[in-house]
Amino acid sequence: MHFLAPWALVFLLTIPVIILFYLLKQKKQQQMVSSTLLWQKALADTISQTPWQKLRRNLLLFIQLLLALLLVLALTRPFLERDQQAGASFILLVDTSASMLTKEEGGTRMDLAKAEAEKLIKAQSSGTKFTLIGVGPVPEILSNQSDQHEVMDALQGMQPGYQEANLDHTLSLVSALLEKGTMAPVIFYSDGGVSSPEGPVGVKEFQYRRIGTREDNLAIGAFSWRDGPDGPVAMTRIDNYGVTEQEVTVNLLSEGQLQDVRVVIVKPGKPGYLFWPIPKQASYLEVYLEGNDALDLDNSAWLVPRKEDLSKALLVTEGNSFLELVLKLNPLLEVHKVKTEGYPGVKDQYDLYVFDGFWPEKPPDGQLLVFNPPASSGLIGESVGLVTEPLQPLPEQPLLDHVSWSDVHVATSKDVKLPTDGQALLKSGERTLLAVGKVDQVRAAVFGFDLHQSDLALRAAFPILIQNLTHWLLPGVNPTETQVKIGTPWELRVRPQVDEVNLYDPDGQKISLAPPFPIMKATDKFSPGLYTSEQISKGKKELSPIAVNFMSPQESQVKPVIHLMLGKKDLNVEVSTKVIWELWPWVVLTALLLLAVEWWVYLRGH
Template identity: 35%
Template sequence: MGLIAPAALALFLLAGPIIVLYLLKLRRERRPVSSLLLWPAARASLQANRPWQRFRWSWLLLLQLLILAALVLGSARPFRVETAQPTGRNVLVLDTSASMGAADVPPSRLEAAKREARRYLESLHPDDEVALVVGGRQARVLVSPTRDRELVRRALDAVKVTAEPSDLGELLRLAVGITGGVGRGRVVLFSDGVVPNLPLGRLPVPLDFRPVGARGNNLGITAVQLRPGPGGDDLFVRLDGSVPQAGRVLVKLLAGGRLLDAREVAVTPEGGGVAVFSGVPAGEDVLEVVLDVNDDLGADNRVWVARSGRQTVRVLYQGRGNLFLERALGLIRGVELTRLAPDNPLPADRFDLYIFDGVAARVEGAGNWWWINPPAGAGPGFEVGPEVLFPEVTFFDPEHPLLRSVDLGNLALARTRTVTATAEWRVLATAGPAPILLARETEAGRQVVSTFNLQASDFPLQPGFPIFVANLVAW
């Protein structure tokens, strides 16, 4: 407790004159009257010879002193110092995966979740901070922590359903990080999925799960990939979603309305599975994949795959040799591989794709290239720095064509290098704060940089490695 203007307390001295005015005897004008019988108080006053009178209680005097005290204290401007307490931070997590487009809750599960999120927003204290995280497989922060309710409402209105499968674990990991462990923070999840068991131990903030959707009955085709094989093309179809109970569903492959093949896939309430069609015959430019199931969302039960014309892809590999990479390239029909020693200059012949593995390459004459583990120094639009030991993957972009059906979440790296790149490079994956996979598109061609040595990682041993190589050649 303190005073901003303590000198104003001197005004309390004005109480003295006010009290003195009540103690002074009044000087009355002399007038003759017939009797003093009705004037006992006046007679006593007249009999006193002193100018002061005895103090008598007066409500008017008390009121005047209270007014004076209020004016003085107001002029002194008292204040009190308190330690500000952190306000609550609420992170709203909105699932935008494909299943949220189901119409079992009209008009859709996503719209029902948005209505519930708006109601929760209205119930918060004005000082509470609110953040908004949305996504399906890939989480992103739509609104950083703010007290601007209108900003959050506009962001909610703009949220749309995506074609991604759901990864609630990724959404919740990002949300927990945004709370920063604030004591009164809270994560509020709006989803039709099942809350996973996060490998985070006990959450530092409460989790409030608001389920939407009357039934968990929706399967969808979330990924399709056509790859050349030794006996024809191989088609991989991934199913995701949830069903009321475990069972088997039928996936059909058609061309021109004709049934080519069918596969049964086992599904559980926690997710779907993969159907593989091997040896798809040539001659059909467009293939149709149909999931034969009656669920809440029919839009994700049918996809079309366009086949491109076959041609030879000439690939030049310059490095000390990489058996896993060469085998992955050998699985791709139409690839013609040429090997070049690290110290040899590039041949005059043009190639469709150049792969530089751990060498100080001269990429000026190359169009499309993949530079693996570039040495320290400057490259075209990027600068390679010192090594980082045992980094952990913190981000990857599954929507980019290079990483479709490729999961880098469990990638183990012994070492990588820090890279600083210009804005034309798009970061596709990071380990810690440093990028480990970058890509750009120029007039000369498309270029990719991976900052780690393939042989100092388990990437070549993962199922996604040959898919990544096939995506790279196709891209």
């Protein structure tokens, strides 16, 4: 409670005056009588005339003192403040980035933001429309109605994510929501650690309500590994985003078992580094910081120190050095070569079979990359001849990304028949020179020409094209993403002939990914932690750990931003618009009621 006229407190001096009047008041008049019968009574009255005895059990006095206090209080014009905005509608933006999980005042910044927004909602009259938008990497409209209870339910259901907030995208949405000429206040509850627009902003009434005060935070900025002279070594980088030097205890776990504990001192703005020898056969490591800094999310990280498994490829050729060299450029592909007459003696199974001018009597189970197939393969038509028309690559085809055909020439080619679910990637007139699809339920890429009848192998497009096709044929030859940053799309490495793919989250909950195939890329729906992929092929299970880590310098920098920039506009922290609610009329009404009580007490006493 505040006062508009605190100088009126000087009238409190009337209270001792009232008490003084009571002390000086003479209640009895002297009267001479011819008797001593009343002597004892007169003696008692004489004792009661001592100053403080006159104030005992005097209800009228206390009523008058309270009345005086109320009148003085009314003169000071007391008032209360509450949030109040003018307007029939509001657009409330609430930051849902990871930094809103920062601990503040027994809760989190998200709790503070909810409380601030709820106060504003309750201060409005019924019928006021609220549009509630969560500000994350992509804005999300959570409520757009006039029912305060529904809006507050949506507000209380908001939870921070694990990514950064993009205010630029949100303001584009807000601009679209606002009709031309509409003046609805836009209020943004955030700590200011967001991606804000650099250009002009089409939102006029924008207010920034800063949330939080803490700025002390330590974070694991990197957790990686490399081969060292004495074996693999893990490196941990610890960043100090605060303003004071911090001593922190760092724990290393190997497959859930405590392996090492170290203490490191980290200065502000200067990272601290720790190096750990990796135990043999360790499938995963975890490192975490002890302490009570502002944000817990960035105090843990996981690492999978695993080298990639190689996929086996068999090249069947009479001698094609270009093809052999380009296949060996892939470090995750183990290439074996055999001549056509030696193929029947091959006993091992391969993930990829590359046939150069050859086709076996019985197609293998692995994926196929075929050049210049014979007629017995059933992969070509009858049309064989010179390629005289320009090459026509299929536009916007991912398998042809970064492949330039402008300087590629083909002398002669067969016409490739499209396999099951096939697609022609390269044509010349009506003739198909390159196609992809399925042959006997395995993936196949078929070239209708001999590499020696073209200059493709001499062009920069050749290794790029083979890499793209190999990736499509064997997704496993792409490096396994065992280290994933939270929120970034990532793709599981799936071996050929896999029947089922599952993913187990850090709590052990099963997430079914396939079938159907292909597997959709995982996104920010997952939380940081150690996941396990499960691939089932003919009843056999293959388990692989995947580390999903939260490492974001923007979110770990938890210090609230005082000056939020919107384009060239510098928004200082917006002080809440307050409305004054004066209390003196209610005080005066109470005083009048008390005056009536005083009159009644006075009359009753007489």
